[in-house]
Amino acid sequence: MEKSPNFKILVVGYGSIGQRHTRLLKELGHSVAIVTRYLTNYSPWYPNLEKALHGWNPDYVVIANRTSEHYDSLSVLAETQFEGLVLIEKPLFSKYLDIPAHKFTQAAVAYNLRFHPLLQQLKSIIATSPQVITVNIYIGSYLPDWRSTIDYRQSYSAFTEQGGGVLRDLSHELDYVKWIFGDWKCLTARGGKFSDLEIKSDDVYSLLMETEKAALVSLHMNYLDRTPRREIIVNTVDQTIEVDLIQNLITINGHQSLIPINPDSTYIAEHQAILARDRSTLCTLEEATQTLQTIEIAEKTAIFYTWIQR
Template sequence: MINKKSTILICGAGSIGIRHAKNLINLGYKNIVFFTNRKKLKIGSYKPKTFLKIQDAFRNYNFKIALITNETNKHIDTAIYCASKGCHLFIEKPLCDKKDKVKKLINIITKKKLINMVGYMMRFHPAIKKIKSMILKKSFGDIYHFYCEWGEFLPNWHPNENYKKSYAAQKIKGGGSTLTLSHDIDLMQFFFGKIKQSLIIKNKIGLKIQTETSTNIMLEFKKNISGFVHLDYLQKNEERFLKISGTKMIIKFFYLKNILKIYRNKKMKIIKYDKFHRNLLFLSEIRYFINNCKKLHICSPNINQAYKNLLDSKLI
């Protein structure tokens, strides 16, 4: 039985692993263990136990939940080990950078009936929920086009670190603009369903790193819905924008300003999410995952869904 006394394993102590730990602590789950190469770790006043070898962690603790937050290229092997020990799994996005062993992981979680989830936290944004609701209610009429753009300057992510050594800049670790910034591709699948066709153009310009720095993706869904996703590591003035056009309504979502504009019948309505802050996305998704583990309810997106989405969109 999972409760606030349960010990939770976090595999990877980078920025996202630390963020999840802080949120778990705030939710009352204070028995956290890390599998990491960092020998000493402190989160506020909390000093979690750390292990250099995952086998040692499992020899010392009985985990029911594991969060996989290490480098993308290590996700599947780490998840397979934790699943084989009977852990419900939360895997940070993207699920993987290669097809290798994913089916083995899916077989294990299916056989053991493990709850699992992939961390595309943008699905928990109130504006995204609003847009999804309007799509389900067919408020747009016939949707004929979408466009979304996400551009950031990679060297600004962690200014005190060498960005060229970050996982996001290294091909061997599963980095690159396509997978690292794949949230918006997940959102288009969340909105419109199964992808029919995908065309991806990757460019390696502007930064001297191993991976692509810019990605352009054309996607076609059922019911003649098609559009364009642009992702890049190059924009010094960060941009994040979504537009969906239908015969009855058009929306524009400005993520950085937390503003959703709805155009209908020659009128514009503005919804401001003034009380929203970014960590609420991560807090909401981890609360959702933990609650589903307690109730043994299926999560979305789960590993099987995320894997199919990566294949359909030709990201791997």
């Protein structure tokens, strides 16, 4: 990894994703403190965000605690007049809320798949395509296999109010649909808790929509696939494009290419972008808020068996 100028960084939350952010930022050569309510051997650490802001005086704050705690953490930063950089793990909040007034230099939401080379290649192709006819997206993996150190029944994924459920957990797909194919024009969905998983959140959702660039987008997501799948198939007027984000393959009209990718690379690129004040690829707070609105609209259409148009 290339070393960059040293920043003082604060990572709020020290679960699996907080630990990953901490490790990568330290490897990039930055000074990193953490906030966690749990006892830890990591140093420096603070028991709450207020003490950390006063004691550490960070340039950049990464909010990586539970989704249900994101709004309160963001509000603390806003109320204390924090003027540095902010990255918030996805989804932005567990439900749609207005963004607190703030003085941040820049704030973004961690939809790091925007930095995946296969999705960037697909976006480049779609940008020059005269017409996108169909888009089929499938993502599925077995929730009990997600976190080896945590009982899935106790994880945030098991509870809608904590930001769990496939619509929120797998909202990367909703973000990149808009990023690549444009905003939706009409939408319907079907989903909920269908399996025997011992959770209180939705485990299956399918969405059908028309977007600005695609006549028909079908998106399926679930917590059930024992063999993980993350695939995109796009039909334009002159190409069939298949993207496999598990195998790192892209196939265009039958011609297959493998693009090896380090699992950390999209996270690294995301941090480097915000530290360089490069807004070109990052997801803004406003865009992430619109994704939350889409989630809530999808839930309404699933309840009332209806379409919603814009």
